[in-house]
Amino acid sequence: MAYLVEICVDSVESACDAEDAGAGRVELCSALSEGGITPSCGLITLVRKNISIELNVIIRPRGGDFLYNDTDLCVMRNDIDNAGEAGANGIVTGILMRDGNIDLERMARLVEYAYPMNVTFHRAFDMCRDPYRAVEDVISTGATRLLTSGQERKAIEGISLIKELVEITDERLIIMPGGGIDEYNISSIATATGAREFHLSAGRTIESQMQYRRKGLSMGNTSATSEYQLRIADAERIRAVVKSLKKVNS
Numbered sequence: 001m002a003y004l005v006e007i008c009v010d011s012v013e014s015a016c017d018a019e020d021a022g023a024g025r026v027e028l029c030s031a032l033s034e035g036g037i038t039p040s041c042g043l044i045t046l047v048r049k050n051i052s053i054e055l056n057v058i059i060r061p062r063g064g065d066f067l068y069n070d071t072d073l074c075v076m077r078n079d080i081d082n083a084g085e086a087g088a089n090g091i092v093t094g095i096l097m098r099d100g101n102i103d104l105e106r107m108a109r110l111v112e113y114a115y116p117m118n119v120t121f122h123r124a125f126d127m128c129r130d131p132y133r134a135v136e137d138v139i140s141t142g143a144t145r146l147l148t149s150g151q152e153r154k155a156i157e158g159i160s161l162i163k164e165l166v167e168i169t170d171e172r173l174i175i176m177p178g179g180g181i182d183e184y185n186i187s188s189i190a191t192a193t194g195a196r197e198f199h200l201s202a203g204r205t206i207e208s209q210m211q212y213r214r215k216g217l218s219m220g221n222t223s224a225t226s227e228y229q230l231r232i233a234d235a236e237r238i239r240a241v242v243k244s245l246k247k248v249n250s
Helices: 012-020 041-050 070-085 104-114 123-127 131-141 155-169 186-193 224-228 235-249
Strands: 004-009 025-028 054-058 090-093 118-121 145-148 174-177 197-200 203-207 229-233
Touching: 004 012, 004 235, 012 025, 012 041, 012 229, 012 235, 025 041, 041 054, 041 070, 070 090, 070 104, 090 104, 104 118, 104 131, 118 131, 123 131, 123 145, 131 155, 145 155, 155 174, 155 186, 174 186, 186 197, 186 235, 197 235, 224 229
Parallel strands: 004 025, 004 197, 025 054, 054 090, 090 118, 118 145, 145 174, 174 197
Antiparallel strands: 203 229
16 A cells, blocks of 8 residues: 655745655645645745645635635635646645535635645544534535544544544545654554545754844744744654555555
């Protein structure tokens, strides 16, 4: 069985490191502390120029919930245009309704609009009321793939539901576990669920090279110290993940 590792990244450097370490795809985001929002055109373009593996771009106009108004949808369509023009292979998105179900009509329209790019329905699924109804709804929108933690905080805790979803969907939809996956648990998740694609960040924190540091002041809703820390993809961790999957496959 062939496995694919998708690494969530927010920079050109991390995307390159992910490819060098054996990842088969990157999901490009900005503001990972918000769960990821749409990256800039400049970032998408440079990542595409610097990697040869698949590139999927998150289409999420803001942080917070996944209930979008017409203005949000206009922004998302413009962002899909930009991602396609920059050479993305796919987009990653999701839209919910007030009642906790998937917004079938709007989601299907985005899938059609994004063509020929493939579409991954992201972890908005994990916020849905009924996962069994939701997975059929995702299929009906025309999406290619579903990213899920099994409606738990981490995929390792949602193994039973993920396994069910893999069995229910069969070849109709790719179920891609994500959320807290690392080099230590990926083989267990792969064996238990039967999934073939996996989503993770495999990151590490590095210190800023700034010498002067203003104390007690932050530019966002984070601690002042985090202004001088950066999260990057850890190539060694990604290699360990790929190695673990090869052992499962042997």
